[in-house]
Amino acid sequence: MAHRIYYIEDDAGIAEGVAFFLRRKGFEVITAATVAEGKQLLGKGLPSVVLVDWNLPDGSGEGLCRWIREKWPMLPVIFLTVRGDTRDIVNGFQKGADDYLVKPFELEVLYSRICALLRRAGQAGGSYLVCGPVSMDKNQMKVFLNKEEISLGSLEYQLLAALLEHKNHTLTRQKLLELLWDANGNFVNDNTLTVAMKRLREKLSNPACIKTVRGFGYRMEDVEE
Structure with missing residues (x-):
């Protein structure tokens, strides 16, 4: 690239x-x-x-x-x-x-x-990864919603990183499971992914930039305000 x-x-x-x-x-x-x-x-x-x-x-x-x-x-x-x-x-x-x-x-x-x-x-x-109001500083492992730092759990952080690193591309649930396995070295099942996504969205005040592609997976993309 x-x-x-x-x-x-x-x-x-x-x-x-x-x-x-x-x-x-x-x-x-x-x-x-x-x-x-x-x-x-x-x-x-x-x-x-x-x-x-x-x-x-x-x-x-x-x-x-x-x-x-x-x-x-x-x-x-x-x-x-x-x-x-x-x-x-x-x-x-x-x-x-x-x-x-x-x-x-x-x-x-x-x-x-x-x-x-x-x-x-x-x-x-x-x-440095940005999408809409959400930004991530990978050097310092910090996440911000607008200018406010948000505290995320390890799995939530890795999930957000995967979405931001593949911004504007839809990731299947299977692909996310593979990425999270690689990131954490632990088994992550489908239900755990669902829970992590729910918590991530809640902590980020349900941002419009995180899209659900029904029956397929998720995508992060910029949304016009």
Whole structure:
């Protein structure tokens, strides 16, 4: 599966040029032009890396980076800036971004920086899973409903992880039983799965993003509010 990159940049020409180059390198690239659009993207699902322009129409890249760090501390962020902003961006870099580049930059340099971040982060984007109001930090083994941490039992946690890792794909009950067996090393029967799903839904306030596919299994997918 290709790594996904979010690029928050209000200059459409620059955004499309960078996106075209990175797509040719095998990345999936989604662009946004404002802080608000960037937050909306991140709320629907996390990428492997976020590229953030320093100056945006509705706020600063530093502010967006702070917001990201509050929610997903290990998600890789690279600042991009024009030369006049370098001093500010170095301060912002020291406050939380993982790297920065000064415009105009060589696209091959950007590519090498992204690859280095992915190696260093151990593909950190895959450690943060989001669907609707539900998010999971696999590094810290924490689950959140909106911004409130939710306490789950081991089986409930593994069940949610399986659904999030296969987001937008229906998992049969048999497949879930196999995944839960592998995760826990213990036998999980069909009735136990039913009980775990019921408890999971209750603890997450019965989110619309967890779907039952009758006679087949379950699916987790984003739902338009």
